Amino acid sequence: MKYEVVMGLEVHVELSTASKLFCGCSAKFGADANENVCPACAGMPGMPAVLNKKAIELGIAAGLVTHSEIARKTTFDKKNYFYPDLPTGYQITQLFAPICRNGWVEVETEAGKKKITLKQIHIEEDAGKLIHDGRTGTSLVDFNRTSVPLVEIVSNPDFQSAEEVIAYLEKLRSLFSFAGVSDCKMQEGSMRCDVNISVREAGSNVLGTRTEIKNMNSLKAIAAAIRYESERHIDALETGGEVLVQETRRWDDNAGETFSMRGKEDATDYRYFPNPEIMPVMISDEWIAAVRESLPETAEEKYARMTAELGLSEYDSKIITGSKRLSEIFDGTMQYFNKPKEVVNWIIGDLLSVARGGNKGEDDIEIDCEKFAKLMALVDNKTVNRNVAKKILVLVLTEGVDPAAYVEENKLGMVGDKTVIVAAVREAIAENAKQAEDYKNGNEKILGFLVGKVMKKLEGKADPQMVNSLLRENLT
Numbered sequence: 001m002k003y004e005v006v007m008g009l010e011v012h013v014e015l016s017t018a019s020k021l022f023c024g025c026s027a028k029f030g031a032d033a034n035e036n037v038c039p040a041c042a043g044m045p046g047m048p049a050v051l052n053k054k055a056i057e058l059g060i061a062a063g064l065v066t067h068s069e070i071a072r073k074t075t076f077d078k079k080n081y082f083y084p085d086l087p088t089g090y091q092i093t094q095l096f097a098p099i100c101r102n103g104w105v106e107v108e109t110e111a112g113k114k115k116i117t118l119k120q121i122h123i124e125e126d127a128g129k130l131i132h133d134g135r136t137g138t139s140l141v142d143f144n145r146t147s148v149p150l151v152e153i154v155s156n157p158d159f160q161s162a163e164e165v166i167a168y169l170e171k172l173r174s175l176f177s178f179a180g181v182s183d184c185k186m187q188e189g190s191m192r193c194d195v196n197i198s199v200r201e202a203g204s205n206v207l208g209t210r211t212e213i214k215n216m217n218s219l220k221a222i223a224a225a226i227r228y229e230s231e232r233h234i235d236a237l238e239t240g241g242e243v244l245v246q247e248t249r250r251w252d253d254n255a256g257e258t259f260s261m262r263g264k265e266d267a268t269d270y271r272y273f274p275n276p277e278i279m280p281v282m283i284s285d286e287w288i289a290a291v292r293e294s295l296p297e298t299a300e301e302k303y304a305r306m307t308a309e310l311g312l313s314e315y316d317s318k319i320i321t322g323s324k325r326l327s328e329i330f331d332g333t334m335q336y337f338n339k340p341k342e343v344v345n346w347i348i349g350d351l352l353s354v355a356r357g358g359n360k361g362e363d364d365i366e367i368d369c370e371k372f373a374k375l376m377a378l379v380d381n382k383t384v385n386r387n388v389a390k391k392i393l394v395l396v397l398t399e400g401v402d403p404a405a406y407v408e409e410n411k412l413g414m415v416g417d418k419t420v421i422v423a424a425v426r427e428a429i430a431e432n433a434k435q436a437e438d439y440k441n442g443n444e445k446i447l448g449f450l451v452g453k454v455m456k457k458l459e460g461k462a463d464p465q466m467v468n469s470l471l472r473e474n475l476t
């Protein structure tokens with residue numbers, strides 16, 4: 001029997017606002033527990049909710065980059081449930097009039113291009129976080145995340161493989177991070193994804209029993225969870241032994257399995273009703289136009305510009321536009337050093353390897369673009385050679401040194417005096433007579449060894465090409 005997997009996604013993305021959705025507390029990640037809490041987001045009775053205008057604008061931006069219809073009137077509702085990380089006893093969200101509907105996102109996998117359609121995007125507040133302390137057997141609650149603004153992007157059941165799901169999440173991350181909607185860092189929980197999955201006989205148009213998988217915090221975990229869960233459904237259908245029930249399941253990354261959490265609730269279980277404290281938000285054409293106007297270049301536009309206007313390769317352009325941060329570094333450095341191919345080589349070849357050596361992801365690289373550009377110029381005008389420059393790059397990244405001043409102070413300028421280099425070449429040949437003889441007898445490979453000896457004498461500061469040609473001259 002042939003089966004097909006049908007999936008829909010609910011993706012939560014934290015909006016890049018400075019403050020929370022309904023109070024003035026900081027929305028920044030990484031503060032000490034309960035540092036960013038006030039009576040409003042702690043759920044004290046009688047505290048009014050005041051809507052964050054920036055969150056609405058980022059919601060509009062999320063809609064624009066996903067080709068969605070933007071509502072002209074959007075409203076907020078209460079979703080009622082009890083859980084210790086939700087101090088008010090309800091979550092403020094949008095059920096009846098979400099900010100966006102009917103969008104789409106194009107994804108590309110090895111199978112080709114495909115349009116994923118979106119049912120809606122709505123704005124809502126996040127919940128707090130429970131911290132379970134195994135030593136004392138207690139659970140503590142951190143309300144810093146309570147009421148941080150999110151958008152939830154609800155897709156239609158358009159996905160048929162884990163590859164499509166991953167391509168879609170990567171696309172959303174690119175669209176939203178370039179538009180400044182969110183930093184979309186999965187490791188910090190600012191992008192999270194629930195997958196609704198069902199399996200049916202191929203060709204059938206009746207959907208099978210649906211389960212929802214939660215608690216996945218990396219693309220790798222998502223792909224693994226989808227594969228595991230679709231196999232579980234197929235096994236159940238084949239043997240008829242296990243009855244599938246509509247439920248929410250938790251992914252355990254260590255065990256590599258999903259576990260039942262609870263029966264899947266329907267909307268009626270939450271007793272939604274319009275939130276009487278928050279007035280409907282009216283969105284004018286002018287407001288939408290202003291948000292559209294303020295949107296920066298998308299990854300796709302940047303890719304087109306890099307390949308067509310700057311003449312860069314598809315490979316290079318893809319790496320740079322695959323990360324919002326790398327794109328910013330590219331643009332920032334180009335302002336001071338206008339040689340695109342060299343800037344790309346420095347970013348992909350040197351900056352990334354130095355950053356990874358220091359255990360930094362590309363999103364967390366912090367570098368002064370002007371100093372980075374200065375370093376490139378020092379190599380370009382042959383003040384220092386590339387190896388010396390690489391060592392200076394580490395110091396630019398870790399200590400913020402000024403490359404030109406550092407070269408001056410430490411006398412790292414390239415040895416350009418030909419007589420000095422020739423003297424070192426002759427010394428090296430005399431001290432390594434056997435290798436020099438080997439070279440003369442046709443062993444080309446030994447030249448690298450001799451170049452190394454000369455460079456060492458010149459403290460690594462000569463132009464390797466000049467050393468190379470002077471060595472050849474003196475050996476023949």
Ligand SMILES: [Zn+2]
Pocket residue numbers: 020023024025036037038039040041042
């Ligand atoms: Zn607050």
